[in-house]
Amino acid sequence: EVQLLESGGGLVQPGGTLRLSCAASGFTFNNYAVSWVRQAPGKGLEWVSLISTGGGRTYYADSVKGRFTISRDNSKNTLYLQMNSLRAEDTALYYCAKERTPNYYGSGFDIWGPGTVVTLSS
Amino acid sequence: SYVLAQPPSVSVAPGQTARITCGGDNIGSKSVHWYQQKPGQAPVLVVYDDSDRPSGIPERFSGSNSGNTATLTISRVEAGDEADYSCQVWDSTSDRWVFGGGTKVTVL
Numbered sequence: 001e002v003q004l005l006e007s008g009g010g011l012v013q014p015g016g017t018l019r020l021s022c023a024a025s026g027f028t029f030n031n032y033a034v035s036w037v038r039q040a041p042g043k044g045l046e047w048v049s050l051i052s053t054g055g056g057r058t059y060y061a062d063s064v065k066g067r068f069t070i071s072r073d074n075s076k077n078t079l080y081l082q083m084n085s086l087r088a089e090d091t092a093l094y095y096c097a098k099e100r101t102p103n104y105y106g107s108g109f110d111i112w113g114p115g116t117v118v119t120l121s122s
Numbered sequence: 123s124y125v126l127a128q129p130p131s132v133s134v135a136p137g138q139t140a141r142i143t144c145g146g147d148n149i150g151s152k153s154v155h156w157y158q159q160k161p162g163q164a165p166v167l168v169v170y171d172d173s174d175r176p177s178g179i180p181e182r183f184s185g186s187n188s189g190n191t192a193t194l195t196i197s198r199v200e201a202g203d204e205a206d207y208s209c210q211v212w213d214s215t216s217d218r219w220v221f222g223g224g225t226k227v228t229v230l
Contacts (some may be wrong), residue, residue, distance in 0.1 A: 002134065008170075036124045037219075037221075042222035044206075044208060044221060044222070044223045045157070045159075045165065045181075045208050045210075045217035045221040046221065047210075047218065047220065047221060050219065059218060061218065062123070070199065095164060098152075100167070100170060100176075105212065106153060106212035106214070107144055107153075107155075107170065107171075107208075108153075108155035108167055108170040108171070108210065109155075109157075109165075109167060110167050110170075110176060111163065112164040114164055115164060
């Protein structure tokens with residue numbers, strides 16, 4: 001079964017750091033670009049970051065650029081999101097999602113994980 | 123930055139047709155993808171590349187895209203279609219994914 005499973009969420013203070021992970025299974029992970037998408041409570045979907053198949057290209061939303069770093073370890077079939085200088089507005093459910101088409105981005109996300117919750121609170 | 127505009131809500135009676143719009147500057151030149159999200163669940167891709175359906179998605183879901191508006195159409199609406207629907211495009215100018223704000227579909 002094609003699957004993504006996020007982990008690493010939790011309660012953190014403003015200014016703190018957190019590292020999210022997303023474990024992939026059931027497909028050839030290194031053939032697909034993958035993204036992080038978040039959803040604040042009661043709000044819509046917000047794309048956060050994308051990484052290319054080999055990890056050489058990364059893209060970020062303006063709201064997280066310079067604070068978050070996306071990376072992947074294809075030998076471990078795992079995607080990461082390093083989150084630094086966290087703010088109250090980063091509170092959200094964080095999803096990882098894979099592109100529908102291999103070796104391409106812009107094709108839509110056909111598989112999503114269940115998400116992991118990040119909560120900022122002092 | 124590229125912006126996608128969706129109506130916050132659409133109401134429809136069972137058996138009728140729901141149309142959800144997604145507005146953007148010359149969106150007809152982009153590929154639009156649509157997601158359904160039910161409470162407590164991850165989004166599900168229901169239409170990709172304007173009008174194609176992933177396997178397992180009923181034919182009742184269809185899409186179109188032209189000019190400044192893309193539309194997701196749900197025919198013969200069922201109670202189980204009640205959900206939030208979001209459109210998405212890849213903005214190649216800024217190399218970013220963009221989501222619309224989402225539309226809550228209520229089945230009366």
